[in-house]
Amino acid sequence: MIGFGPGPAEARRAGDPAPGILVRHLTVTYPNGYRAVRDASFALGPGTICALVGVNGSGKSTIFKAIMGFVRPSAGSVELCGMPVARALKRNIVAYVPQSEDIDWNFPVLVETVVMMGRYGHMNFLRIPSQADRRAVDEALERVGMTAYRDRQIGELSGGQKKRVFLARALAQGGRIVLLDEPFTGVDVKTETAIIDLLRELRDAGQLVLVSTHDLGSVPQFCDQVVLVNRTVLAAGPTAQTFTQRNLELAFGGVLRNFQLGGADLHSDDDQRRLTVITDDEQPLVFYDARHNQRQDQES
Numbered sequence: 271m272i273g274f275g276p277g278p279a280e281a282r283r284a285g286d287p288a289p290g291i292l293v294r295h296l297t298v299t300y301p302n303g304y305r306a307v308r309d310a311s312f313a314l315g316p317g318t319i320c321a322l323v324g325v326n327g328s329g330k331s332t333i334f335k336a337i338m339g340f341v342r343p344s345a346g347s348v349e350l351c352g353m354p355v356a357r358a359l360k361r362n363i364v365a366y367v368p369q370s371e372d373i374d375w376n377f378p379v380l381v382e383t384v385v386m387m388g389r390y391g392h393m394n395f396l397r398i399p400s401q402a403d404r405r406a407v408d409e410a411l412e413r414v415g416m417t418a419y420r421d422r423q424i425g426e427l428s429g430g431q432k433k434r435v436f437l438a439r440a441l442a443q444g445g446r447i448v449l450l451d452e453p454f455t456g457v458d459v460k461t462e463t464a465i466i467d468l469l470r471e472l473r474d475a476g477q478l479v480l481v482s483t484h485d486l487g488s489v490p491q492f493c494d495q496v497v498l499v500n501r502t503v504l505a506a507g508p509t510a511q512t513f514t515q516r517n518l519e520l521a522f523g524g525v526l527r528n529f530q531l532g533g534a535d536l537h538s539d540d541d542q543r544r545l546t547v548i549t550d551d552e553q554p555l556v557f558y559d560a561r562h563n564q565r566q567d568q569e570s
């Protein structure tokens with residue numbers, strides 16, 4: 271089964287604040303002195319899918335790591351649901367799907383154990399799963415279509431299957447904020463579509479989903495908001511106003527290829543509209559008549 275089955279829309283737990291991320295003047299300097307992120311600010315509310323977009327090395331993962339408390343800001347702050355990161359993590363508010371490269375796939379662990387790890391924050395120090403924990407794992411595996419693989423070693427799975435298992439771990443955790451670092455790298459179009467459908471379900475249930483990606487073509491398709499970064503935040507806001515050709519050129523500079531078609535190459539009459547294709551050789555982004563930033567969906 272490839273399609274992700276519909277899951278019950280989770281009602282917000284009583285007393286849980288609405289999910290939100292507030293990044294204020296964030297600066298991160300690594301121990302070797304490299305300042306990967308400088309004075310970055312943005313704010314996101316509940317019920318949103320937001321793309322964090324930028325070239326390789328622009329600081330997307332570093333921002334994620336600051337949100338997850340893996341790196342400490344050298345200046346500025348991150349608040350999650352109105353709380354400092356450490357308190358939000360203790361309350362299991364954030365679920366994280368890391369980049370595949372950050373995971374040791376040789377570590378011998380079963381698929382269902384990986385998903386159960388999402389429940390550790392709900393257990394006491396003995397980590398004995400309750401019925402609720404087992405049920406959450408079963409539901410999460412079912413939702414991503416991986417029930418049949420639950421007894422397999424994670425290292426034996428394909429790239430797309432591994433991605434789905436880590437997505438299941440995030441679902442089982444039940445975090446109000448879900449961070450996904452490059453979820454579409456190494457997955458086929460069918461799995462990408464299934465992941466997008468699932469993210470929409472989470473958004474519709476009121477969760478805040480933040481996705482880092484350089485898969486430009488898919489961003490307008492499913493993201494309500496965009497944060498464009500290059501060591502700082504270049505632009506942030508609703509996709510229609512922010513994901514513009516001008517801002518992308520600002521964020522990607524010479525990295526992207528830019529094709530323009532117009533005049534007799536495109537039209538058989540005197541139509542003045544032009545077609546602009548921006549691509550980094552993954553899914554291209556197409557603007558039809560860039561003056562108005564009208565976007566036409568592109569079939570890849």
Ligand SMILES: Nc1ncnc2c1ncn2[C@@H]1O[C@H](COP(=O)(O)OP(=O)(O)OP(=O)(O)O)[C@@H](O)[C@H]1O
Pocket residue numbers: 300301302304306324325326327328329330331332333
């Ligand atoms: N632990 C570290 N120590 C020193 N520098 C680091 C460390 N981790 C990342 N960097 C540097 O910080 C910069 C930002 O890296 P980061 O991984 O945040 O970028 P990214 O936008 O996620 O890139 P990609 O799209 O390639 O994943 C890069 O120049 C990287 O070399």
